[in-house]
Amino acid sequence: MATLAITGGQLLRPDGTISRADxxxxxxxxxxxxxxxDLAGTGDTNLDASNALVTPGFVNGHSHVAMTLLRGHADDKPLDAWLQEDIWPAEDELTPEDIRVGAELGLLEMIKSGTTAFADMYFEVPEIAAAVDTAGLRARLGHGVVTVAADEAAAREDAQTSIDVARELDGAADGRISTAFMxxxxxxxxxxxxxxxxxxxxEIGVPIHYHANETTDEVAPIVEERGMRPLAYAAEKGMLExxxxxxxxxxxxxxxxxxxAEAGTGVIHCPGSNMKLASGMAPVQRLLDAGVTVGLGTDGAASNNxxxxxxxxxxxxxxxxxxxxDASAVPAGAVAEFLTHGTADAIGLDxxxxxxxxxxxxxxxxxETPHLTPPHDLxxxxxxxxxxxxxxxxxxxxxxxxxxREVQTLDERAVCDRAREHAVALVDRAAE
Ligand SMILES: N[C@@H](CCSC[C@H]1O[C@@H](n2cnc3c(=O)[nH]cnc32)[C@H](O)[C@@H]1O)C(=O)O
Ligand SMILES: [Zn+2]
Incomplete structure (x- = not known):
């Protein structure tokens, strides 16, 4: 058995307290x-955590990791215009190789910022799975289905792809990859x-993940057409398990x-994206008070950034x-849970x-840095x-x-160089 010791640090415990432990x-x-x-010297290899905080790897509950290629491509627009005028036309030009390269860039960034697990909705998912396998993270992946502009055959094929991807990739990367219908x-x-x-x-036993109630423009048509709130509609469709x-x-x-709260369905809060697209402010404290499982997500790098x-x-x-x-709402302890087991529970990763x-x-x-000094409360x-x-x-x-600070599983320089090339060529193609 190969062992690794992480020694000298302060440890964030599951109950939210922090104390010394190797x-x-x-x-x-x-x-x-x-x-x-004192477990120093007990591992085959050792990582030094003195004057450091050891936490569970962070969990990103909602992302589109390959969208790193579109970071800074379209800013300062609301959701609908941003998607229809800029993002979807550029995504139409994405090749499987672009998605692999963009995913590697995103995974590099995740590793460098302490993220070890994430949920991701995109397309060409086998490319993303291959990148996850190489990079070494844990993920719940799925193929995003959009049927609005498609004819019936294309729409059914898109939805079937999401089911097939969920079935085929579940358990990939030595079990680090699980899936969902998206x-x-x-x-x-x-x-x-x-x-x-x-x-x-x-039937295939995978969860369902989707965007819901992100903007008022998304709520109003459902209320008008169906006379019910979007999540009541989702419950009626069997999507609130x-x-x-x-x-x-x-x-x-x-x-x-x-x-x-009754259904036990998780909500992934994406405050950065919600502020940037001016979508609104989620009632996170009220969700918590009601007993809803709340997680945290970045959304894609084009809306965060x-x-x-x-x-x-x-x-x-x-x-x-x-x-x-209320300054006592969403306190530090709640946020520490969002970063770790709160989001893991919401997306169903152990x-x-x-x-x-x-x-x-x-x-x-x-x-050991000025902005984390003094250590009153880690x-x-x-x-x-x-x-x-x-x-x-x-x-x-x-x-x-x-x-x-040196990533071991990806070559940082090469990943950034490739991403730069692919992103520039992509945006050029989309402008043609
Ligand atoms: N099969 C679809 C792709 C869906 S993947 C998920 C989609 O979500 C988009 N997306 C990214 N962020 C958001 C968001 O905040 N709200 C809604 N959609 C988003 C993203 O650009 C991507 O097109 C197609 O071929 O168009
Ligand atoms: Zn999203």
Whole structure:
């Protein structure tokens, strides 16, 4: 058995407290063997965590990782115009190789900012899975279905692809990859396709993930046409099960909050994207008060514009206070849960807690820097002051993905060079 010891650090425990502990990892099993006062010298390899905070690897509950190629391509527009005028035309030009290159760039950024697990909706998913396999992260992947502009044959094929991808890739990358059926949203996928394909997702036993109630423009047509709130419609379509999770949930009313709480369906809060596209402020504290499982996501890099969950954590705390007018809303402890097991639970991945037997997915945050001094409260630092560049080691499934800020599984220079070339060529093609 190969072992790894992470020694000298302060450890974020599943109950949200922080105390001194070393960690011993079984690298073959990818699990934590032991937590102890003095495990220095017990591992085959050692990572130094002195004057550092050891946390579960961060979990990104909603992303479109290959969209890194479109970072900075279209800014300062609302959702509908942004998608229709800029993003979808550029995405029409994406080749499978572009998606592989964009995914590698996104995964590089995730590793460098302490993220070890994520949920992702995109297309050419086998390319993304291959990148995840190489990079070493854990993921729940799915093919996003859009039927609005498609004829019936193309729409059914798109939905069938989402089912096939979910079936075929589940368990890939030595079990680090799981999947979901991913209709894009309740307004971009026709009812007949939900009726046909939601039961197929249930048959193969995968969760359903979709964008919901992101903007008022998405809520109004459903209320008008059907006389019911979008999430009541989702429940009627069988898309509000405990394993399912929706992105955004910005414009949800009390009846929908209750539906989510009763169903046990998770909500992935994406405050950066919601602010940038001016979509609105999700009622996160009310969701928490009602008992809804809330996670955190960056959304794609074209609406954020980075994939760092530490930025997202601070945004979540700040927006939570602004939305309620109450400075005690969405406190640091809640944000620490969003970063770790809160989001893992929402997307159904068994990670986010550091205890013997659990997944060895960890991030080590260097505290030896002015903006993380003094150490009154390290949970506060996690929520309000830490940044991506403070992450010095990242471990997933017992493997060291980054050591001393040096990524081990991807060649940083080569990935960035390739991404630059592919992104420039892509935007040129889209402009033709
Ligand atoms: N099969 C579809 C792709 C769907 S993937 C998921 C889609 O979600 C888009 N997307 C990214 N961020 C958001 C968001 O915040 N709301 C809605 N859609 C988004 C993204 O650009 C991508 O087109 C097609 O071929 O067009
Ligand atoms: Zn999205």
């Amino acid at each position: 960690v011993l990892v079984d690298q073959d099993e990818g699990t934590i063997l032991e937590l102890g006062d 209709p894009h949203s309740l307004t971009t996928v026709g009812e007949e396709y939900l009726d046909e394909f939601v039961p197929k997702a249930r 405990p394993e399912d999770f929706v992105a955004h949930g910005v414009h949800v009313d009390e009846s929908e909050i209750e539906l989510l 980075d994939l760092s969950l530490l930025d997202e954590a601070r945004d979540a705390a700040m927006v939570g206070k602004l939305e309620t007018g 990670t986010g807690r550091l205890e013997p037997g659990s997944a060895a997915d960890l991030a080590v945050i260097d505290l 949970v506060s630092h996690l929520a309000y002051a830490a940044a991506a560049a403070d992450v010095k080691h990242t471990i997933c499934d017992g493997q060291v993905l980054m050591r001393d």
